[in-house]
Amino acid sequence: MTSSMESRLSISTCFITLFFFLLKSLFAIDTIPPNQILRDNGQTLVSAGGQFELGFFSPLNSNNRYIGIWFKTIPQQTVYWVANRDNPLTDSSGVLMITATGNVTILRNQASSPVWSSNSSTTSNNPILQLLDTGNLIVKDGDSENYVWQSFDHPFDTMIPGVKLGLNLQTGKNWFLNSWKSLEDPSTGDYTYKIDPQGLPQLVLRRGTEILFRSGPWDGIRFGGDDRLEQNSVFDPIFVDNDEFIYYTFENTDNTTISRFVLNQSGVIQHLSWNQRRGEWVVIAIVQTARCEEYALCGPNGFCNMNKDPVCYCPSGFVPKVPEDWNALNWFDGCVEKTSWNCSSATKFRKYSKLKLPDNSEFLVNNSVRNRMECEQACLNNCSCVAYTYAGTLVTGCVVWFGSLIDIREFGQDGFGQDLYVRLAASEFVIYCYVTRKRAQRKSPAQEVNNPNEFHHNNSDEDDMDLPLFDWQMVESATNHFAFTNKIGEGGFGPVYRIV
Structure with a gap:
């Protein structure tokens, strides 16, 4: 009897276990x-x-x-x-x-x-x-x-492989990240991270409507203002820009990698990877860490360079708009041209290299040009044009800017970035001459200048005078044979003339 009851109990237990298992x-x-x-x-x-x-x-x-x-x-x-x-x-x-x-x-x-x-x-x-x-x-x-x-199609604060940031141009669907309100509350937060599709598409971080950070445009390898979003050992970025879609996404480099991008409740964008051995998420990169990544930190026309102290400076041909504020490290008002110019003025271009290009606030994409010289001419043909860039890696090739140049970062000689040609009054291209015929004759042949409208700026701290090299005939012609009326001063190295 007992054995029979135990048997039935065992069977019942098995059925109950099987029921819950199923x-x-x-x-x-x-x-x-x-x-x-x-x-x-x-x-x-x-x-x-x-x-x-x-x-x-x-x-x-x-x-x-x-x-x-x-x-x-x-x-x-x-x-x-x-x-x-x-x-x-x-x-x-x-x-x-x-x-x-x-x-x-x-x-x-x-x-x-x-x-x-x-x-x-x-x-x-x-x-x-x-x-x-x-x-x-x-x-x-x-x-x-x-x-x-x-x-x-409805991402929240996290981007994993396959999640897109961008726009479906056919349906109008916008894919973007939106932070949690807090660690305890996943409701809609204050920060968004999305593709700005206007002109040169770029990633933009906002708090409400206020821009906090932008990546710069895609250059074929990375976004021009952020090398942390380029390919590495765990991460392979993908950018698509065609008639149907504009979007950014990524893939892990192998199937064993688990990684994600997160826009956290404080507005910080992190790339994290799971470390199995340590049993925790490891931060691979934080997208916005440098002071120069703060949007428009140096104001209109100001340049930001993390290798300089202070980080903000006015480029050649520009001066602080409000000197007393600038000297107090308040750069909000930025820089203005030292010598203004208009449609009838003679102007030339100064080249700056390794930059995050200015924001797209006032600009025009020109798809008809075939090379950089045509791009430059397109800028010269519009007296409101203040700068241009031309790069084959950009989807559009030629871009010209109007008005103030906003949010420019300079990465320095060992960095990455793109070229920008800034338009200035010709009188700003001062030639510091202590040249004599005898010295000119014994020096090696000077570097040729391919374009008389263009002067090149050396971004390095070792040559802040921005001195291009010219042959004697060009110097003589540019100063009207060293006319006294073009002499603007004299220093330890001899007379200084302005270009006419």
Whole structure:
């Protein structure tokens, strides 16, 4: 009798165990069909390869409940996407389901109205909700590979491989990051990080409408103002700019790497990689760390260089607009031209190298030019043009600027960056001459100047006088045979003349 009871008890225990195992296994899958629900009782969706998991969660020090997606293979729960970020549940009565028409919904209980919905504009006859191994939560129509809706179209504060920042030019869909409000609150925060598609596309960080940082335009390898977004051992950036899309994304260099970009609640953009040995996220790069990355720190026409002290300076041909403020390290008003010019003035260009190009606030892209000289002529033909650049790696090639030049960073001789040709009054190109015929004859042949409208600025600290080399005939002609009326002074090295 006892043996029989023990046998029945053992069988019952097995059935109960099997029942709960099957119940749990029911949701240890990656799909949900219409009207099946996922409850807030530990049930989750797990992607087919076990890379990502979806379920209800509460942030640190919060009792609110949200639907989120996190990395399944990492013991430290790291949520990268949240559905109902601005509509939390206050208890564990919530359920997730997909409707017969393909809308993903979260309800306070099965009978209530939705607290969040995907609001898909496309309906489906046989919708299935599926969590992919990429971390993308999708709604598809039966076995079709066409997505009715996908979470990758609605990024939050985190960018993983496959998530885009940019614009679908056909639909107008804008993909961008938006920070959490705080560590405890995933609701819409103060900071956004998105592609500005106007003119030369670039990444821009804003607090509300205020610009805090911009990456500069893509140069074919990196964004021109940030080498931390170029290829490295764990990271392969991708930039697309065509008639359908403008977007930036990235891939991991191998399948074992787990990395992400995060716009945190303080507005800091970090690139992190999971270190399995240490069991923690390791910061690979912080996008905006240098003082010169603060937007428009040096004001209009001011240059910022981290190798200088102070970091802001007025380039040749410019002076501080408000000297007393500038000397007090208040650079807000920036720099103005030392000698103004107008449409009837003689002007020339000074070349600056290794720069983050000025912002796109007032500029024009010219797609018709074929080389740099044509680009320069396009600038000369418009008396409002103050600067230009030409680079084959830029999608547009020739860009000219009007008005003040905003947010220029100089990277120095060992850095990267692009060339900028700044237009100045010809009288600003002063030739410091102590040249004599005898000295000119015994020196080696001077460097030829290919373009008489252009002078080159040496960015190095070792040559702040910006002295190009000219042959004797050019010097003599430029000073009207060293006419007294063109003499502007005399120093230890001899007379100083201005160009006419």
